[in-house]
Amino acid sequence: MPPASSAPLSVRSEPLHMGFVVAWLFCALFYFVQYALRSAPGVMMPELTEAFGRDVVAVSALVGLYYYTYSIFSIIAGAALDRLGAKYVIPAGILMVAAGAALFGLGELHVAQIGRLLQGAGSASAFIGAVYLATHGFPPRYLATAVGFTQCFGMMGGFAGQFAVGPIIHGTIPWQQFWFIAAGCLFVIAILVLLMTPKGHDPRPAGSSNSLGSVLTPYKQVLSNPQSWLCGFTAGLLFLPTTIGDMIWGVPFLRDGLAVTYSEAVNRSSMIPLGWVIGCPLLGYISDRIGRRKPVLIGGASLMLIASAAILYLPAGIAPPYLFGLLLGIGSGAAMIPYSIIKEVNADNVKGSATGAINFLVFTFSALLTPVFGYLLARMAMGGALTLPIFQAAGAWLLGGIVLAIVLALLILETGPKGRQVAG
Structure with missing residues (x-):
């Protein structure tokens, strides 16, 4: 575990801050998993239409609920990271996605809707959180590369959510079990991010407050x-x-x-x-x-x-x-x-x-x-x-x-x- 310091984060002279780099790797893994969950419903439409008793158009609307909370919580996640730092904000987002995955796997329409909304809300902290960690872990000359690799992790997850999940749910495990396993994996990732991320946050600008307007x-x-x-x-x-x-x-x-x-x-x-x-x-x-x-x-x-x-x-x-x-x-x-x-x-x-x-x-x-x-x-x-x-x-x-x-x-x-x- 990296040393925990509650002091504000400042510009560091060392070329690499390993605590943030390791936390970035685990957050990038979270980004991979959430992207897999984002794309996975596309390869299980027959199962979802049967489970929810709706046609493919209605199920596509359910799946799309993800983007409503994802877009809104992008603003919230960014503000929370600036104010509170990454140590608790990112794990909280991961746990929201884990809960959403478990609810979606129950196979009941209204519960699945809540689950999909939770997945979107929690996933908003994945990319923004990874960029935040990379910014504090890597020197500027490597930052663009780190952000590029972060996006690659996400799209590899999107690829896996289609290429790998399709055969798995049609030959290895039921589709519901896939969501429960994903929830368990995310819970483990949340613990790892919590343990590895240093405490602290960036100094606030002079005169800033906790008011909504200031945020x-x-x-x-x-x-x-x-x-x-x-x-x-x-x-x-x-x-x-x-x-x-x-x-x-x-x-x-x-x-x-x-x-x-x-x-x-x-x-x-x-x-x-x-x-x-x-x-x-x-x-x-x-x-x-x-x-x-x-x-x-x-x-x-x-x-x-x-x-x-x-x-x-x-x-x-x-x-x-x-x-x-x-x-x-x-x-x-x-x-x-x-x-x-x-x-x-x-x-x-x-x-x-x-x-x-x-x-x-x-x-x-x-x-x-x-x-x-x-x-x-x-x-x-x-x-x-x-x-x-x-x-x-x-x-x-x-x-x-x-x-x-x-x-x-x-x-x-x-x-x-x-x-x-x-x-x-």
């Missing part, structure tokens, strides 16, 4: 900047093909629309989060290498547009079945570029709140549009089966979202080093 002041500063909204809207639109298109509707589209077998549908759908694992560090590296943000953001979004259109509209057999899903995921790494930009267009003293703010904006999009997309599919089907033409017509709206994201990206300031040199 929200950094967010007011971030959200008063129009560039913050452009970053949030752009990233939010670029997340939709994954959060809605793949993690909820990917397997039903492949099974009902393209008549693909269940196991093949799971494998194909899992290519998108696997692509994220490649795309996040790759596009981040390219952006740092060329010293510009916008060309990489727009280029990645354009790759998303091409790959999504190919998945929806190209006849079967034109290309290898796993290719375009992987390319869509790689291009989706561009959605993380605005996470860097929003920090660069805001003051240094609100960079942590900037992460919470963009997380709030990004997943508010998913929260609001998940039921809208399900309603759109149901309306187009008019009580009938979900067929390929219906998925193609509804999918056109997701393509439109990518186009809109590209347009918004044109309005974002170039914050890369070379872009700032040109502007100067």
Whole structure:
């Protein structure tokens, strides 16, 4: 266990703070597990519709409840970390996800709704908490790499939540038992994070108080900047093909629309989060290498547009079945570029709140549009089966979202080093 000190955290001269680094590793593991739980319902839709007595559209709305609390608690988690530090805030979030997983596994509709809301609320502390720990554990020259690896952990979890969970619940254990096991694993992770995280928090600005207004002041500063909204809207639109298109509707589209077998549908759908694992560090590296943000953001979004259109509209057999899903995921790494930009267009003293703010904006999009997309599919089907033409017509709206994201990206300031040199 690292030495516990209740003194405020200050800028340290040593290159590495091992207590925070070890805690970051366990928090990254939490991020992996919560992402697996975020995507896992997409591969158990038949079981969920039978257990809850609802059709796939209603179950997709239940699954989407996750994003309501995730977006709101992104703000709360960021403020709590700034005020209280990570030692108790992150374990509390992990325990909320554990409780939510156990409730979801009970298989009762109303209890599962509460469980999904708890999962979203607790998961909000995963990425923000990992970034907080990385900021205090790594020297600045390694921070971007640590954050990139954190996102890779998450998307590897999203990949596992589809590629691994599908076969497990259809050949090894019942779907309910999967959720109970996940809850137990999360409880252990919560204990490890609690034990390994040093005490203390960042010094508060002079004159700050515990009032709600004081807590929200950094967010007011971030959200008063129009560039913050452009970053949030752009990233939010670029997340939709994954959060809605793949993690909820990917397997039903492949099974009902393209008549693909269940196991093949799971494998194909899992290519998108696997692509994220490649795309996040790759596009981040390219952006740092060329010293510009916008060309990489727009280029990645354009790759998303091409790959999504190919998945929806190209006849079967034109290309290898796993290719375009992987390319869509790689291009989706561009959605993380605005996470860097929003920090660069805001003051240094609100960079942590900037992460919470963009997380709030990004997943508010998913929260609001998940039921809208399900309603759109149901309306187009008019009580009938979900067929390929219906998925193609509804999918056109997701393509439109990518186009809109590209347009918004044109309005974002170039914050890369070379872009700032040109502007100067």
